[in-house]
Amino acid sequence: MTNATNVRIGVMYDRDWAPEGLPGFARRAEALGVDDLWVVEDLGWNGGVSAAAVALGATERLTVGIGIAPAPLRSPALLAMELATLARVFPGRLVAGIGHGVREWxxxxxxxxxxxLALLEETITSVRALLRGERVALDGREVRLDGVRLVHPPEQAPPVVAGVVRPRSLELSGRVADGTLIAEGHGPGDLENARALTVKGGAGPGHSLTVLSFACVGDDPDEVARLLHPHTEGHGAWLGRPQDEVFTVSGTPARAADAVRALHDAGAGTVVLRVVGPGPLDQLAALLTRIRG
Incomplete structure (x- = not known):
């Protein structure tokens, strides 16, 4: 049996799933023993902070991640206020992801x-400082705050991670964020490169690496490939790589567990599965059984 018991396993609540299904999904994921549940903030789909609040309120122990809040859509002051509220009500259970956002959106x-780059750095720096209870005065290239301070900062500031892909952004993440969130499709070699870039930017040993991955668990390889195809095809185009080079956690439970272990060995502290195909929680249960026995 593949031994990947040290890696945290998360699951994404896909953006295409109806918001009203989130509370029940979160409770069932928690009952399976999942460590994290990640919600999505993409333009036109769902609000990440509101979705995180729904998931946190429906569960008792799950860590809930926001993946990701686009910096251009968010005032740093308002985002810090929202995150502080969640962190005070649900201490130790929130991870806040912030990224560039899709340029076209x-x-x-x-x-x-x-x-x-300036906007992301100034947003992350400001949000982290506000969550620590500091008074922030910044006259930056993109962000301007004149002595803003939270009245109710959390006792324990939630981690703020950067959801980034490109080399300069990865270095930025290592310089200013608590961790880095890596998009779907990146395999072990990509993670090693990403880690090196965050270290180049100044990341220390406590800088976390969370990896999203498409997942499809099943015994019929043709059916697994069919279900994954539209996702890996579109993502390959976005990443600028051939479809067959888009990394997935897929196949039989044993093969999928091996893929999780490969990501873990390459530096992933948490692997968040974006499960495709029918019965996503059933697929997740089969994989968890293989990983954790």
Whole structure:
């Protein structure tokens, strides 16, 4: 049996699933023994903070991650206020992901920044400082705050992680964030490169690496490939790599568990599964059984 018991296992509540199904899904995932549940904030789908609040309120121990809040759509002050509220009500159970946002979506919303790198750095730096209870005065390239301070900062500030892909953004994450969230499709070799770039940016040993991965668990390889195809095809185009090079956690429970172990060995502290196909929680249960015995 593959031994990957040290890795945290999370599951994504896919953006295409109806919001009203989130509370029940979160409770069932928690009952299976999942460590994390991640919600999505993509333009036109769901609000990440509100979805995180729903998932946290429906469960008792799950860590809930926001993956990711696009910096251009979010005022750092308001985002810190929202995160602080959740962190006070549900201490130790929140991870806040912040990223650039998809450029075309940010343009459609009329919020595309002049400098995405500056905006992300200034947003993450400001949000983390506000969550620590500091008074923030910043006259940056993209963010301006004049002595803002939270009245009710959390006793325990939640980790703020950067959801980024490109080399300069990975270095930025290592410099200013508590961890890095890696998008679907990246395999063990990609993680090693990402870790090296975050370290180049200044990341220490406590900088976490959380990896999203498409997952499909089943004994029929043709059916697994069919179910994964539209996801890996589209994601391969986005990543600029051939479809067959888009990494997935897939196949029989044993093969899927081996893929989780490979990600863990490459530096992933948490593997978050974006399960495709019917019965996502049944698939997850089969994989957890193989991993944890």
């Amino acid at each position: 940010m343009e459609a919303a009329g919020v595309a920044p002049r400098s995405p």
